[in-house]
Amino acid sequence: MTEVVTRVRAICLALPGVTEHVSHGTPLFKRARRAFVQIWPDGHHQNRFPHLWCAAPEGVQELLIAEDPRVYFRPPYVGHRGWIGMDLTDPDWEDVEERIEVAYGTGRP
16 A cells, blocks of 8 residues: 555545545545545556546636646546546645545535
């Protein structure tokens, strides 16, 4: 288990009512029945670096990508729904925690 998985898991599971599942071989975190974070410790498709995908409020994806395209990207499959991809190669853990908490609130049951 990598450090990024351990840290993301701890942040997610500290939130009320969160459960962990395995989807496509990686950890997926849900609040009730709604996913809000998935982590890809070994990368996924063309993104061969550790990263996570997380739910975001409408319009936030574009703002974050414009602000820092080295960290944020539009992930496949869920990007069209406004989810954010976040590079975890050298993470700012306060930023990661904030993104996860926002995702948690966005993924309301």
